[in-house]
Amino acid sequence: MSGAEPAPRVRLRDVARRAGVAQSTASAVLTGRSEEARIAPATRARVQAAAAELGYRPNLAARNLRSRTSRIIGLVSDAIAAEPYAGEMVRGASAAAVTHGRLLLIAESDGSPSVEDDLVHGMIDRQVDGLIYGCLATRTVTLSAAVRCLPTVLLNCLADPLPGPAVVPDDVDGGREAAAALLAAGHREGIHVVGRRYRNVLAGRRRLRGIRARLAEAGCSVAGLLDCEWTPAEAYASVSALLRRTRPAALICLNDRVAFGAYQALAAAGLRVPDDVSVVGFDDSVMAGWMQPGLSSVALPYHEMGRLAADLLIKEDRHPVVHEIGMLLRHRGSVGAPAPSRA
Amino acid sequence: MSGAEPAPRVRLRDVARRAGVAQSTASAVLTGRSEEARIAPATRARVQAAAAELGYRPNLAARNLRSRTSRIIGLVSDAIAAEPYAGEMVRGASAAAVTHGRLLLIAESDGSPSVEDDLVHGMIDRQVDGLIYGCLATRTVTLSAAVRCLPTVLLNCLADPLPGPAVVPDDVDGGREAAAALLAAGHREGIHVVGRRYRNVLAGRRRLRGIRARLAEAGCSVAGLLDCEWTPAEAYASVSALLRRTRPAALICLNDRVAFGAYQALAAAGLRVPDDVSVVGFDDSVMAGWMQPGLSSVALPYHEMGRLAADLLIKEDRHPVVHEIGMLLRHRGSVGAPAPSRA
Numbered sequence: 001m002s003g004a005e006p007a008p009r010v011r012l013r014d015v016a017r018r019a020g021v022a023q024s025t026a027s028a029v030l031t032g033r034s035e036e037a038r039i040a041p042a043t044r045a046r047v048q049a050a051a052a053e054l055g056y057r058p059n060l061a062a063r064n065l066r067s068r069t070s071r072i073i074g075l076v077s078d079a080i081a082a083e084p085y086a087g088e089m090v091r092g093a094s095a096a097a098v099t100h101g102r103l104l105l106i107a108e109s110d111g112s113p114s115v116e117d118d119l120v121h122g123m124i125d126r127q128v129d130g131l132i133y134g135c136l137a138t139r140t141v142t143l144s145a146a147v148r149c150l151p152t153v154l155l156n157c158l159a160d161p162l163p164g165p166a167v168v169p170d171d172v173d174g175g176r177e178a179a180a181a182l183l184a185a186g187h188r189e190g191i192h193v194v195g196r197r198y199r200n201v202l203a204g205r206r207r208l209r210g211i212r213a214r215l216a217e218a219g220c221s222v223a224g225l226l227d228c229e230w231t232p233a234e235a236y237a238s239v240s241a242l243l244r245r246t247r248p249a250a251l252i253c254l255n256d257r258v259a260f261g262a263y264q265a266l267a268a269a270g271l272r273v274p275d276d277v278s279v280v281g282f283d284d285s286v287m288a289g290w291m292q293p294g295l296s297s298v299a300l301p302y303h304e305m306g307r308l309a310a311d312l313l314i315k316e317d318r319h320p321v322v323h324e325i326g327m328l329l330r331h332r333g334s335v336g337a338p339a340p341s342r343a
Numbered sequence: 344m345s346g347a348e349p350a351p352r353v354r355l356r357d358v359a360r361r362a363g364v365a366q367s368t369a370s371a372v373l374t375g376r377s378e379e380a381r382i383a384p385a386t387r388a389r390v391q392a393a394a395a396e397l398g399y400r401p402n403l404a405a406r407n408l409r410s411r412t413s414r415i416i417g418l419v420s421d422a423i424a425a426e427p428y429a430g431e432m433v434r435g436a437s438a439a440a441v442t443h444g445r446l447l448l449i450a451e452s453d454g455s456p457s458v459e460d461d462l463v464h465g466m467i468d469r470q471v472d473g474l475i476y477g478c479l480a481t482r483t484v485t486l487s488a489a490v491r492c493l494p495t496v497l498l499n500c501l502a503d504p505l506p507g508p509a510v511v512p513d514d515v516d517g518g519r520e521a522a523a524a525l526l527a528a529g530h531r532e533g534i535h536v537v538g539r540r541y542r543n544v545l546a547g548r549r550r551l552r553g554i555r556a557r558l559a560e561a562g563c564s565v566a567g568l569l570d571c572e573w574t575p576a577e578a579y580a581s582v583s584a585l586l587r588r589t590r591p592a593a594l595i596c597l598n599d600r601v602a603f604g605a606y607q608a609l610a611a612a613g614l615r616v617p618d619d620v621s622v623v624g625f626d627d628s629v630m631a632g633w634m635q636p637g638l639s640s641v642a643l644p645y646h647e648m649g650r651l652a653a654d655l656l657i658k659e660d661r662h663p664v665v666h667e668i669g670m671l672l673r674h675r676g677s678v679g680a681p682a683p684s685r686a
Contacts, residue, residue: 057468072448072469087430094450098458103448103465105415107437115441122446125400126415232633257633264635267610287630290575290600292607 010054018050019043030056071102073313074123074150077134078111085285085302086136089155092306093132100314102129113144120146130313132306133157138168138202151318155309158202162320165312167305171203174298174327175210178280181296181329182250183218185278186337190249191215192224192242194235195258204230204254207282207298211252223248230254235261236268243269249338250278256285259295259334274336284330294332301325353397361393362386373399414445416656417466417493420477421454428628428645429479432498435649436475443657445472456487463489473656475649476500481511481545494661498652501545505663508655510648514546517641517670518553521623524639524672525593526561528621529680533592534558535567535585537578538601547573547597550625550641554595566591573597578604579611586612592681593621599628602638602677617679627673637675644668 016026021043028037029047039047050056075093094104105123109116123131130151135141141157154166182191193208208225215221224246228238235258242248243265253259259281266277273279273293281288284299305325312323359369364386371380372390382390393399418436437447448466452459466474473494478484484500497509525534536551551568558564567589571581578601585591586608596602602624609620616622616636624631627642648668655666 057464070469090449091451098450098462098465101465103450103462103469105446105448106433107441107446108434119441119446121400122441122444126413126446236635260633290603292579 010056012056014054015047015051015056018054019047021047026050069129070127072105072126072128073097073102073130073132073310074120074128075104075106075132075134075155076116076119076123076147077106077108077136077155079108079136085283085300086156088302089134089306089309092303092308093155093310094306095303096307096310097314100310102310102314104310117144117146120144120150124149130316132309132313134309138171138206140202151313151316153309153313155305158322162322164318165309165321165323167309167312167323167325169203169300169305170324170326171206172210172213173324174282174300175207175212176214177210177298177327177329178207178252178282179211179214179218181280181331181335182252182278183214183220185335187250187278188218188220188338190223190247190338191220191252192226192248192250193222193252193254194226194239194262195228195230195254196225197227203282207254228258230257232257232261232264235259236265237261239265240268243271248277250280250335253279253281256281256283256288256295256297259297260287260291263291263295273334276339278336278338279334280329281334282327288330288332291334293334296329296332296334298327298329301327353399355399357397358390358393358399361397362389364390369393412472413470415448415469415471416440416445416473416475416653417463417471418447418449418475418477418498419459419462419466419490420449420451420479420498422451422479428626428643429499431645432477432649432652435646435651436498436653437649438646439650439653440657443653445653445657447653460487460489463487463493467492473659475652475656477652481514481549483545494656494659496652496656498648501665505665507661508652508664508666510652510655510666510668512546512643512648513667513669514549515553515556516667517625517643518550518555519557520553520641520670520672521550521595521625522554522557522561524623524674524678525595525621526557526563528678530593530621531561531563531681533566533590533681534563534595535569535591535593536565536595536597537569537582537605538571538573538597539568540570546625550597571601573600575600575604575607578602579608580604582608583611586614591620593623593678596622596624599624599626599631599638599640602640603630603634606634606638616677619682621679621681622677623672624677625670631673631675634677636677639672639675639677641670641672644670 012026013023016023026047028039029044034044097104107119132153132155134155135157138156141159143159148163152163158166226238228234239262251262253262259279262279271277281295281297284297288295288297355369356366359366369390371382372387377387440447450462475496475498477498478500481499484502486502491506495506501509569581571577582605594605596605602622605622614620624638624640627640631638631640
């Protein structure tokens with residue numbers, strides 16, 4: 001069990017003892033104040049050698065008291081690390097933080113305002129240099145007084161007024177991408193959108209706006225809108241009901257889970273993707289590549305969003321500007337020419 | 344733009360000024376030393392009122408210097424937040440940390456030893472109270488000198504010697520669960536295992552050991568072993584090849600991605616789950632509930648593992664003991680009685 005005891009931390013006094021100097025001398029050398037403190041070059045070299053031999057690491061907490069920076073940034077969210085793909089925002093933010101010599105303190109509120117308040121105060125207590133305030137689904141939030149105490153960048157959400165920069169996906173642009181892919185394959189009619197009215201999530205409304213705008217530019221329009229929750233089971237039921245009424249040429253599914261359920265409904269009805277019906281999804285989740293045929297899906301730039309949020313915070317960009325990150329279609333095999341009966 | 348400036352931090356001197364007392368008096372009251380410092384009750388009340396009015400929060404960094412605790416714990420991993428479901432380990436650890444008044448500092452090394460070393464040193468510099476060292480896939484690791492400087496709990500990995508407690512899933516037990524489900528449904532033969540020899544991941548070998556042991560107890564054995572990577576595409580190819588040679592009664596897929604590919608291969612061969620072939624998976628990922636029929640899958644207790652790792656660290660349990668967390672089968676619709684031709 002003795003092997004389980006961690007090595008004791010090397011302290012300034014250990015370095016001073018090894019170098020045979022006063023602690024104040026060692027401190028002056030190791031905090032870059034040799035010249036002001038008139039330390040002789042030989043002494044300076046001896047202290048530096050002792051520090052290297054002992055593996056001395058400066059006490060950042062002590063330095064923080066002087067510099068008032070912890071080189072830690074906080075990320076508070078409702079449940080961002082929960083969602084399989086949204087976790088990429090955390091990874092992007094963490095990678096950017098590490099690039100700039102920062103580390104990321106994370107905590108989730110599960111949507112509870114009182115938990116969020118405790119978490120933000122916990123971060124203030126630990127003197128984080130700033131806060132990334134993130135949301136699982138793009139939406140408009142109301143910020144607490146605690147959050148407004150800190151330099152803040154919003155990630156995947158908006159607030160009025162903005163406390164600083166906000167980073168969100170350009171879902172309108174994403175919607176245009178999805179429509180453009182179908183137009184390019186020759187589709188002009190029978191295009192249905194699946195997954196409208198999903199709670200108060202902004203993404204769905206904005207994606208639909210982009211789809212309509214792009215189709216209108218080509219002189220077409222949406223043939224039908226299917227309301228359903230963004231789950232495979234709901235989408236399956238909704239698309240199955242549609243197939244009993246009509247034969248769509250193409251389905252734009254407002255996220256990949258909806259497309260997953262749509263595939264199941266098409267298979268159950270004996271229809272092939274894309275020969276009989278083309279399908280487009282949103283998110284470009286891992287699953288999109290597993291489906292047969294692979295699902296063409298408009299990618300959510302989660303990693304890039306997380307990275308930009310951390311960059312803006314670290315660079316102390318305080319401009320209350322909304323940064324919209326472009327969304328690109330990842331082409332796989334689910335979009336084809338309209339079935340011959342429609343051509 | 345002036346609205347974008349965060350409110351300045353309230354300092355001890357602000358509280359002292361508001362209460363009309365010396366800074367040392369305010370400090371004594373706010374650090375619970377009123378009695379030792381002989382502060383009059385009325386003065387004490389005035390300081391507390393001033394602190395409450397101004398929203399004063401004690402400077403933890405200053406307290407840390409005295410107490411040598413930051414109330415921050417670190418979580419370093421290869422890519423734990425990356426994998427959709429493994430992210431639950433981070434969530435479990437974070438929730439347990441918050442319960443005990445700690446926050447979680449996270450960073451991923453992407454498997455690079457030099458990056459890991461920098462990250463761990465960064466955490467030492469920030470005086471984390473201890474470290475959770477996590478892995479995406481269960482495996483045996485070699486710990487760096489930096490990690491051995493800190494009180495450490497291993498999460499989803501093992502080391503020899505152990506630096507302290509380790510928390511891993513009980514995959515042998517999980518394998519027994521999968522085999523037991525098929526035995527309970529009446530299966531005795533034609534049970535194939537899909538996904539053997541997946542790199543150096545311990546989980547697959549341990550799951551297989553449990554499967555073999557449980558079948559042996561019932562006087563049965565594994566009919567065949569299919570080697571494949573744990574991806575849907577590899578599993579699809581592997582199971583498709585099997586179906587050209589023989590008709591299995593049941594497939595135990597060593598994770599849910601493998602089961603996803605197996606479903607596709609069975610559907611392509613015109614076989615129904617579970618009427619023609621029963622299927623069991625491992626992980627109980629979100630996807631298991633989306634498949635048709637729902638996949639019966641042995642759950643990986645990721646959230647519980649993360650929570651226990653944080654608990655052990657915070658309670659300063661330094662015993663080098665391996666904590667194996669039980670795995671339970673989540674029953675859905677993919678296991679049925681053997682097809683009549685076999686009954």
